[in-house]
Structure formats: C-alpha cells, structure tokens
Amino acid sequence: METKALKRPAVIFFDVNETLLDMQPLKEKVSQALDGRKELASLWVTTMLQYALVDTVGGQYHEFDEIGAAALQMVASKNNISITEEKAKETLKPMRSLPAHQEVPGALSRLQEAGYTLVTLTNSANQALEEQMTNSGLKQYFQRLLSVEDTGIYKPHSRVYSWAARKIGVRPEESLMVAAHGWDIAGAKWAGWQAAFIDRPGQTLYPLSESPEITVPSLTELADILIALEK
Amino acid sequence: METKALKRPAVIFFDVNETLLDMQPLKEKVSQALDGRKELASLWVTTMLQYALVDTVGGQYHEFDEIGAAALQMVASKNNISITEEKAKETLKPMRSLPAHQEVPGALSRLQEAGYTLVTLTNSANQALEEQMTNSGLKQYFQRLLSVEDTGIYKPHSRVYSWAARKIGVRPEESLMVAAHGWDIAGAKWAGWQAAFIDRPGQTLYPLSESPEITVPSLTELADILIALEK
Numbered sequence: 093m094e095t096k097a098l099k100r101p102a103v104i105f106f107d108v109n110e111t112l113l114d115m116q117p118l119k120e121k122v123s124q125a126l127d128g129r130k131e132l133a134s135l136w137v138t139t140m141l142q143y144a145l146v147d148t149v150g151g152q153y154h155e156f157d158e159i160g161a162a163a164l165q166m167v168a169s170k171n172n173i174s175i176t177e178e179k180a181k182e183t184l185k186p187m188r189s190l191p192a193h194q195e196v197p198g199a200l201s202r203l204q205e206a207g208y209t210l211v212t213l214t215n216s217a218n219q220a221l222e223e224q225m226t227n228s229g230l231k232q233y234f235q236r237l238l239s240v241e242d243t244g245i246y247k248p249h250s251r252v253y254s255w256a257a258r259k260i261g262v263r264p265e266e267s268l269m270v271a272a273h274g275w276d277i278a279g280a281k282w283a284g285w286q287a288a289f290i291d292r293p294g295q296t297l298y299p300l301s302e303s304p305e306i307t308v309p310s311l312t313e314l315a316d317i318l319i320a321l322e323k
Numbered sequence: 324m325e326t327k328a329l330k331r332p333a334v335i336f337f338d339v340n341e342t343l344l345d346m347q348p349l350k351e352k353v354s355q356a357l358d359g360r361k362e363l364a365s366l367w368v369t370t371m372l373q374y375a376l377v378d379t380v381g382g383q384y385h386e387f388d389e390i391g392a393a394a395l396q397m398v399a400s401k402n403n404i405s406i407t408e409e410k411a412k413e414t415l416k417p418m419r420s421l422p423a424h425q426e427v428p429g430a431l432s433r434l435q436e437a438g439y440t441l442v443t444l445t446n447s448a449n450q451a452l453e454e455q456m457t458n459s460g461l462k463q464y465f466q467r468l469l470s471v472e473d474t475g476i477y478k479p480h481s482r483v484y485s486w487a488a489r490k491i492g493v494r495p496e497e498s499l500m501v502a503a504h505g506w507d508i509a510g511a512k513w514a515g516w517q518a519a520f521i522d523r524p525g526q527t528l529y530p531l532s533e534s535p536e537i538t539v540p541s542l543t544e545l546a547d548i549l550i551a552l553e554k
Contacts, residue, residue: 145376149480150513162530169527249380275377282381296400299393
C-alpha cells in the first residue's frame with residue numbers, strides 16, 4: 093500500500109471490468125471453450141485489449157464484446173481449436189452478468205456517503221454497461237455511467253480521459269481514475285489525472301509509465317484513504 | 324492459398340519480426356526467463372504489441388525492444404516470477420540477431436530480380452532494424468529500411484501506412500503490405516493498401532477486418548504470384 097501526495101478529487105472515475113466486477117466466471121467459460129486450457133484465458137483478455145487498440149489506431153470501432161468474441165476466435169485458431177462466430181458470441185454472454193468483487197458494494201456505499209461523485213469510465217459499450225451495472229447491483233452508487241462508445245475510441249487513448257472530464261465538468265487534475273489495469277493507470281496519468289491502482293491478483297503496473305498516487309489491494313483501502321482526505 | 328483481384332504493386336512493404344525473421348529463438352529465451360513456461364511466450368508477444376499501442380494512444384513512445392522488456396517484466400509479475408529490468412533487457416537481446424525464415428532470402432532475391440522495389444516497414448526502431456537486417460543477411464534485398472520510429476507511433480496506426488507510402492512516393496493503392504500478423508493486414512487494408520498475409524504457424528487474421536488480396540503459407544508462394552503478374 094502506497095500513497096503519493098494526493099489531493100481530494102472532485103470526481104472518482106471507475107474502470108468496470110476486473111476493477112469492480114469479477115471476470116473469473118467469464119474466464120472459466122472462455123477456458124472451457126478453449127478445450128479446457130486455463131492458461132489461454134489471460135491470452136484471450138490481452139488479445140481483446142490489443143485489438144480494441146488495433147481498431148482505435150486504424151480508425152475503426154466495434155463494441156467491446158464483439159472484439160472479445162473475435163479475440164476468442166483468434167486465440168482458438170492460433171491453438172488449432174475451432175470456434176464458430178456464434179459459439180464465440182455465446183461464450184461471451186456472461187460478460188454482462190459478472191458479479192461485483194466482494195468488497196465493492198460496501199466501499200462504493202461509503203464513498204457515496206462521504207459525498208464523493210462516482211462515475212464509471214469503461215471500454216464496455218453503453219448497453220452492455222447498463223446491463224453490467226444493473227445485474228451486479230452497483231448502478232445505485234453512480235451518478236453517471238460513461239462508456240468509451242460515445243467517443244468511438246478505446247482507453248487508454250488520451251482523448252477518452254479528456255472527454256470524460258469535460259463531460260462531467262471537471263478539470264483533469266480534479267479527476268481520479270480507479271483501475272486494476274496498468275494500461276488504464278498509465279493513460280490516466282499521461283492525461284494529467286490522479287490515479288489509484290487496485291492491485292488485484294494477476295494485475296500489474298506498466299513499468300514505462302508514471303506511478304499512481306495510490307496502490308491498494310482492494311476498494312476497501314481505497315475508500316479508507318479517500319474518506320480520510322480533508323475537504 | 325487464396326488470391327482476390329490483385330494489381331501489380333509499385334512497392335512491396337515487408338513487416339520484419341515473424342514475417343521475415345524467425346522469432347522462435349527469442350521466444351525460447353523468453354520462456355526460459357519465465358521459469359521455463361513455454362505457454363507464456365505468446366502472452367509476452369501479445370502484451371508487447373498491446374503496450375506498443377498503449378504508448379501510441381497515450382501520446383508516448385518507447386523503442387520496441389524497451390516495450391518488449393517491460394512486457395516481459397509484466398508477464399513475469401502477473402505469474403509471480405521476478406525479473407529485474409536488467410535481466411529483461413538481457414533476455415531481449417537476441418531480438419537483434421534473429422535468423423531469417425528458411426525460404427526468405429530466395430524469395431526476396433527472386434522478387435528483386437523481377438524488378439520489384441522492396442522496403443521494410445517495421446515496429447522495430449531504426450538502430451535495431453539496421454542490426455536485424457545486417458545480422459540476418461537480408462539487407463541487400465531492400466532499397467529502403469523504414470521503421471515506425473520516425474513517426475513516433477506504432478503499426479497498425481493508419482498514419483504509419485500513409486507516411487510510408489508518401490515517403491517512398493507511391494499512392495496507397497500502389498502499395499502492398501506483406502505481414503504474418505492479422506493486425507498489420509487489417510491496418511494496411513484500412514489504409515487503402517493491398518495486403519498479403521503470410522499464414523505462418525500460430526498466426527491468424529482479425530475476423531473484424533477486410534480480407535487481404537493474398538493468403539499464402541510462405542514467401543515462396545508470394546513470390547510465385549507476384550512474379551506472374553503482368554506489368
């Protein structure tokens with residue numbers, strides 16, 4: 093647990109997949125579709141994130157779960173496993189009903205009571221995001237649900253962060269990004285935001301980016317730190 | 324093997340890593356550094372490509388082998404393996420002395436004799452590219468060695484392809500990209516180029532992009548097709 097000089101943020105932006113929601117049930121479905129090869133689940137996630145950015149730099153846009161299904165087909169093909177487009181899309185369906193990590197509702201509730209404005213900022217498309225937040229029971233804690241879909245580009249593109257801050261009416265330095273992914277922390281820092289890294293198992297920071305102001309094992313410790321900050 | 328309507332290109336642009344050069348010796352070094360876990364080599368490659376684009380969309384630039392070393396540290400950390408920055412950089416050194424795939428020199432030589440202009444277009448930085456082409460003995464076949472370093476952004480960003488065509492003085496539709504990666508084929512097609520996919524083991528196209536004009540198992544069949552085209 094580490095805290096650099098931190099200023100009370102006007103708005104806290106939360107990444108959704110893995111940061112708030114537990115991807116494990118989805119990874120298990122993905123492994124099953126890949127002949128039970130558990131080690132391929134990480135490769136699938138990374139391929140999905142890579143191709144979201146391939147789309148972005150190529151001037152294209154597809155919804156995140158469509159890219160996820162394409163990534164699943166690619167990982168399968170590279171390992172001589174055959175998965176139809178239909179099967180890939182079917183496999184990805186649990187992405188919309190992922191459970192919240194155990195500590196998340198309590199921590200969000202405390203932050204809300206402490207007067208913080210909470211907003212999502214996710215690579216999930218609007219409709220998927222709406223379903224994810226409703227199904228996980230987390231929707232009540234957020235004042236706004238923002239998705240990159242409205243920008244047509246994916247995080248960690250700098251313009252996503254500047255768009256989100258402008259949309260909510262805050263300056264970059266008043267914004268705090270909370271994420272369990274090194275690339276999201278890197279993108280937020282490069283955009284002039286503060287950042288809090290949730291160091292969940294299997295996650296890591298990008299060594300070539302700036303450090304976040306906060307590194308904690310879960311949202312519980314994040315809430316402790318933020319609630320203790322002076323107004 | 325598949326050929327769509329194909330026009331004789333004015334210039335043939337070649338991707339380097341995996342397309343011309345065999346990454347296998349490097350992947351073995353990487354697996355050794357990762358406690359001998361062979362299945363992590365693909366995750367390392369994908370993470371390296373993902374973070375090259377993380378840099379690009381975040382407005383940053385680091386040389387490709389520096390990103391490769393950072394990716395190695397991240398994959399290690401996610402799997403509870405410890406690799407220092409120094410060890411990671413040491414592990415990546417063979418990237419500059421990769422051997423050419425067996426059929427490559429013969430195929431490039433035939434294309435050169437047939438009057439084609441051959442140019443590299445790679446994510447490797449200029450100095451690394453120079454060493455790669457000298458060490459593999461392929462330098463003699465190319466009229467120009469282009470690296471994304473001069474643009475400060477990574478393939479498959481559309482601007483890399485438009486920059487390369489402009490630099491050589493050809494129009495997009497006169498350019499042919501030859502690559503063993505689905506993302507490079509996607510980027511070239513989106514940029515208005517023709518494309519040839521080298522379907523090496525473990526490689527696959529991106530299902531959400533346009534098909535390339537040519538799909539062949541190696542550069543031998545590519546040379547056959549291109550040499551048979553009318554001037």
